[in-house]
Amino acid sequence: MYPDIENAELIVIWGDNPATDSPPVNYQRICQARRRGAEVIVIDHRRNETARATQAKWLGIRPGTDGALALAMLHVVITEELYDRSFVAQWTVGFEALRAYVAAFTPERVEQITWVPAEEIRRTARAIARARGACLVSYTGLEYTNSGVQNIRAVLILWALTGNLDVPGGKVIKMRGADFPINQSRRVAPPPDGPPPIGKDRYPLYHLYRREAHAMELPRAILQNDPYPVRAMMIVGSSIITSYPNPDLWRRCFSNLDFMVVVDRFLTADALYADIVLPATTLFENQGYMVYGPTFQVRERVIAPLGEARSDWEIAIAIANRLGYGHLYPSSEEEVIRWALEGSGFDLETVRRHPAGVTCPPVAQQYRKWERGLLRRDGQPGFETPSGKFEIASSILAAYGYDPLPVYIEPKESPLSTPELARVYPLVFNSGARIQSDFRSQHHNIPGLLKMQPEPLVTLHPRDAAARGIRSGDAVWVVTPRGRVRYTARVSEDIVPGVIEANMGGGSPLASPAWRDCNVNVLTDPDNRDEISGFPVYKALLCDVVKIPPESADGRDQPVDSSIHAR
Ligand SMILES: Nc1nc2c(c(=O)[nH]1)N[C@H]1C(S)=C(S)[C@@H](COP(=O)(O)OP(=O)(O)OC[C@H]3O[C@@H](n4cnc5c(=O)[nH]c(N)nc54)[C@H](O)[C@@H]3O)O[C@H]1N2
Numbered sequence: 001m002y003p004d005i006e007n008a009e010l011i012v013i014w015g016d017n018p019a020t021d022s023p024p025v026n027y028q029r030i031c032q033a034r035r036r037g038a039e040v041i042v043i044d045h046r047r048n049e050t051a052r053a054t055q056a057k058w059l060g061i062r063p064g065t066d067g068a069l070a071l072a073m074l075h076v077v078i079t080e081e082l083y084d085r086s087f088v089a090q091w092t093v094g095f096e097a098l099r100a101y102v103a104a105f106t107p108e109r110v111e112q113i114t115w116v117p118a119e120e121i122r123r124t125a126r127a128i129a130r131a132r133g134a135c136l137v138s139y140t141g142l143e144y145t146n147s148g149v150q151n152i153r154a155v156l157i158l159w160a161l162t163g164n165l166d167v168p169g170g171k172v173i174k175m176r177g178a179d180f181p182i183n184q185s186r187r188v189a190p191p192p193d194g195p196p197p198i199g200k201d202r203y204p205l206y207h208l209y210r211r212e213a214h215a216m217e218l219p220r221a222i223l224q225n226d227p228y229p230v231r232a233m234m235i236v237g238s239s240i241i242t243s244y245p246n247p248d249l250w251r252r253c254f255s256n257l258d259f260m261v262v263v264d265r266f267l268t269a270d271a272l273y274a275d276i277v278l279p280a281t282t283l284f285e286n287q288g289y290m291v292y293g294p295t296f297q298v299r300e301r302v303i304a305p306l307g308e309a310r311s312d313w314e315i316a317i318a319i320a321n322r323l324g325y326g327h328l329y330p331s332s333e334e335e336v337i338r339w340a341l342e343g344s345g346f347d348l349e350t351v352r353r354h355p356a357g358v359t360c361p362p363v364a365q366q367y368r369k370w371e372r373g374l375l376r377r378d379g380q381p382g383f384e385t386p387s388g389k390f391e392i393a394s395s396i397l398a399a400y401g402y403d404p405l406p407v408y409i410e411p412k413e414s415p416l417s418t419p420e421l422a423r424v425y426p427l428v429f430n431s432g433a434r435i436q437s438d439f440r441s442q443h444h445n446i447p448g449l450l451k452m453q454p455e456p457l458v459t460l461h462p463r464d465a466a467a468r469g470i471r472s473g474d475a476v477w478v479v480t481p482r483g484r485v486r487y488t489a490r491v492s493e494d495i496v497p498g499v500i501e502a503n504m505g506g507g508s509p510l511a512s513p514a515w516r517d518c519n520v521n522v523l524t525d526p527d528n529r530d531e532i533s534g535f536p537v538y539k540a541l542l543c544d545v546v547k548i549p550p551e552s553a554d555g556r557d558q559p560v561d562s563s564i565h566a567r
């Protein structure tokens, strides 16, 4: 699906901030839509960069409660009969159960949960229902909370019931064949028989849709041999110690392995534990390709690889050769491109002649595809679901023992569910809103980019700052039940009172000292997850912020993150 920003009357940006994201494609589209008069609403705990740049209407929400907000809007839409009745009657299952469930989600009650005023909830619900094309721009802000999957379902059900699914200006389902027909036979061999992949027992739906093991369950395999022992590990293009909750848990995992390889361009925090580090080339030394929608483009090598560096493909191919199944792989970077193009009607030579890329034949967009048999593989009208309907009550969730309705689950750690804990940690913790000058743990070693933001920041509201004697620029601890991490405070009206936002990405030994000593995931909890997806909760926890007295050397000289001294 994609948001049809160009044709939208109303753009709702819900848990996304395209202004700071690389690539900044949606941001430019939203600005253009704004210039032609489209309305923009941002639902976020921050009046984020996109909201400020587009002078959007801002609904400041308590993190992790978006499901409740969507259910309250559904309550309004249903009680005020603003929903698409014929769609509901003909194409959905579970509507009556939803109606009964949302009865309790009155705007007044949900104001207590979300901190969004009841009148704003009503007004926004009506605006979405009445817009001729309300599009939804949404991403990680809805994912990393306890009911991430269900929150997203609640929002998408709101979109469908208000007639904004697969219509001009709405949330549109892609036409089959609209994207470049890249060779999909990516798996060269079927997965081996034997014990089921790690984490399939706990997150069967994640496995069903992703066909992969669940990384959050990897420590269980490494440290407890459950479901089977893992003794070796290869990390290719990831920085686990900085991106997963509880860096010390991962250090224990790495120390327990018999053999560990890191393939990276830099000596990351993980690489300090590796037996072998293989230097990866940069994009300038690689030959590769990219696909964007209908376009396929070859990325030519700019310079020959420096030093001993090799591309990830060459490394993978060389290992496959040594293990005796190299014949199953494309044998060079160039062969990889040929393989990707197989069956597309284009060959490498043709594509090379078009440095800006080649585009597959356009497919005319058709809307409300369920009416025309454009969604189901069997060509019948309806949705590609077991019932053939838009499943408000999901039969797949039910089959796996989850609640079929888009139920709201209060964050496991929150002022409402753990009031005792909230007395000690009174602020709602959120982390990882993206900034422009880094890419997760990357680039904190590049002076030109560091200048844009030399230090990791924690943003808090003036009310909360004043109560703690904190001013912008002060050194502070952000403290959770898991630990404390040093940040620089930024005091701003552009955040909901009672909520903080902490930068992610610090903790790499490559980074400048301030970023190096600031691993946000010392504060997060590996056991606190969305029970359906298994995603860790990065965006709805509890914390406090404490000023570090200026005369104290506390913090700078004693990094809490011991990875720096690991070896
Ligand atoms: N608290 C908190 N934690 C979070 C998040 C959050 O919001 N809050 N966000 C989460 C999200 S959405 C994500 S995606 C993860 C990110 O997690 P990671 O994917 O681990 O992110 P990076 O830190 O970017 O690590 C990428 C590594 O790949 C290396 N690299 C770059 N290009 C290449 C290449 O071509 N070849 C090889 N071999 N290596 C390369 C880089 O040097 C870097 O060390 O973090 C998650 N963690």
Ligand SMILES: Nc1nc2c(c(=O)[nH]1)N[C@H]1C(S)=C(S)[C@@H](COP(=O)(O)OP(=O)(O)OC[C@H]3O[C@@H](n4cnc5c(=O)[nH]c(N)nc54)[C@H](O)[C@@H]3O)O[C@H]1N2
Pocket: 014, 015, 016, 017, 018, 020, 021, 022, 023, 043, 044, 045, 046, 048, 061, 062, 063, 064, 065, 066, 138, 139, 140, 141, 142, 145, 430, 432, 433, 434, 435, 436, 437, 438, 439, 440, 539, 540
């Ligand atoms: N420059 C740059 N670009 C990046 C990245 C990067 O590190 N740097 N990372 C890449 C990666 S891995 C990813 S996954 C994408 C992420 O792309 P996005 O999901 O667009 O990430 P953000 O820009 O952080 O925007 C998320 C917004 O959701 C808000 N938010 C957080 N929690 C909640 C919540 O509970 N409810 C609501 N309603 N809002 C919430 C945040 O305040 C933020 O404004 O960006 C990619 N692009």
Ligand SMILES: [Mo]
Pocket: none
């Ligand atoms: Mo991500």
